[in-house]
Amino acid sequence: MSTPIDVIATTVSGSISDWSKVERIRPLFAEHGFDDLRLHVVDSHSEARAQARQVLSEDRRLLISAGGSGTFNAVLEGCCDAKVSLGDIRLGFLRKGSADLLGKVLGMPDEIEAAVAVFAESIRAGHVMPCDVLSARSQIGDAAPRHFVGYGGTEIFGRIPHFTENRFMKWYKGVLSQVFGDLGPFTLGMTLALLEKTLKGPCGRRNWQIVLDAQEVEAGRYQALIIVNGYLGPDMPYSDDELGSGCFHLFALKDLGVRRLIGQVRHARNGSIMYNPDKWGMAHYAVEGTLRLEPRGKGSFPLNVDGSTLQCRGAATIERVDSISLIARLPA
Numbered sequence: 001m002s003t004p005i006d007v008i009a010t011t012v013s014g015s016i017s018d019w020s021k022v023e024r025i026r027p028l029f030a031e032h033g034f035d036d037l038r039l040h041v042v043d044s045h046s047e048a049r050a051q052a053r054q055v056l057s058e059d060r061r062l063l064i065s066a067g068g069s070g071t072f073n074a075v076l077e078g079c080c081d082a083k084v085s086l087g088d089i090r091l092g093f094l095r096k097g098s099a100d101l102l103g104k105v106l107g108m109p110d111e112i113e114a115a116v117a118v119f120a121e122s123i124r125a126g127h128v129m130p131c132d133v134l135s136a137r138s139q140i141g142d143a144a145p146r147h148f149v150g151y152g153g154t155e156i157f158g159r160i161p162h163f164t165e166n167r168f169m170k171w172y173k174g175v176l177s178q179v180f181g182d183l184g185p186f187t188l189g190m191t192l193a194l195l196e197k198t199l200k201g202p203c204g205r206r207n208w209q210i211v212l213d214a215q216e217v218e219a220g221r222y223q224a225l226i227i228v229n230g231y232l233g234p235d236m237p238y239s240d241d242e243l244g245s246g247c248f249h250l251f252a253l254k255d256l257g258v259r260r261l262i263g264q265v266r267h268a269r270n271g272s273i274m275y276n277p278d279k280w281g282m283a284h285y286a287v288e289g290t291l292r293l294e295p296r297g298k299g300s301f302p303l304n305v306d307g308s309t310l311q312c313r314g315a316a317t318i319e320r321v322d323s324i325s326l327i328a329r330l331p332a
Contacts, residue, residue, distance in 0.1 A: 009066035032120035045074035052078025064092035070307040092327035107329025128325035130244030139314030150306040152227040158302040159193035211292040221255035237271035254281035
């Protein structure tokens with residue numbers, strides 16, 4: 001009897017060539033002897049979340065997300081919604097989207113045939129990578145907390161999803177990913193967020209308080225506040241911690257003025273900022289408890305939770321709340 005598998009796939013995610021992967025998932029798994037596979041094709045992240053919740057209510061515990069980081073986190077949130085122990089779940093990332101940072105860290109190939117072969121080997125061996133699950137919530141309002149793994153943040157990072165995550169954008173993301181690779185949409189989103197911040201000038205600047213476990217550790221203006229819960233590969237090489245280390249990290253890129261901004265972003269983008277963080281205004285905090293990001297003044301702000309937006313008022317609180325097992329490639 002083969003292992004029961006449920007694959008939740010979004011229709012329009014990733015490059016144009018990625019869109020054709022969906023129809024090949026079931027026959028490729030069957031070639032490796034996995035006949036008890038159900039393929040759930042959905043059109044949105046909200047549908048992916050609901051489908052994951054439904055699958056778990058049927059006592060099935062091995063899910064694979066086929067999409068990008070947004071799809072993966074929607075499936076993760078569906079797992080959290082189901083009110084079952086995350087320790088009983090195995091979750092996979094089949095790369096079919098943009099900015100597949102987590103999928104790369106898990107050792108999953110981009111080619112569908114190779115990816116299914118890796119999944120088949122790892123599932124049979126029971127090989128997984130522990131990964132911390134983070135919770136983000138707004139201080140004011142009744143919005144439910146969001147759960148995520150990977151990366152998040154605010155200021156420039158908080159605005160990226162605005163330019164990359166509506167329905168129309170899915171189509172241009174397909175073109176960008178096809179031409180410029182899977183980081184094309186993220187790079188464009190970051191560029192547009194950077195341009196928007198520059199054009200706003202002083203009107204777009206906030207003063208922030210960074211609070212760890214109820215103690216203020218720093219305050220000031222920042223171009224970006226970046227959250228990662230471990231090593232996310234060479235495209236975001238800030239922390240070398242394992243994803244299940246028990247702590248997460250805040251990297252605060254200080255506002256050194258418009259003239260320094262392009263250089264800051266360039267060095268942050270390629271990771272070289274970590275070699276000389278003082279020069280480029282990068283501060284680092286390892287968080288084992290609770291992180292609060294609080295702007296001074298009224299109004300709301302967007303918090304990026306691995307590719308989607310949580311609109312926050314008052315402050316955003318981020319903390320580690322659980323751990324989940326991610327299917328990972330066997331060591332060579």
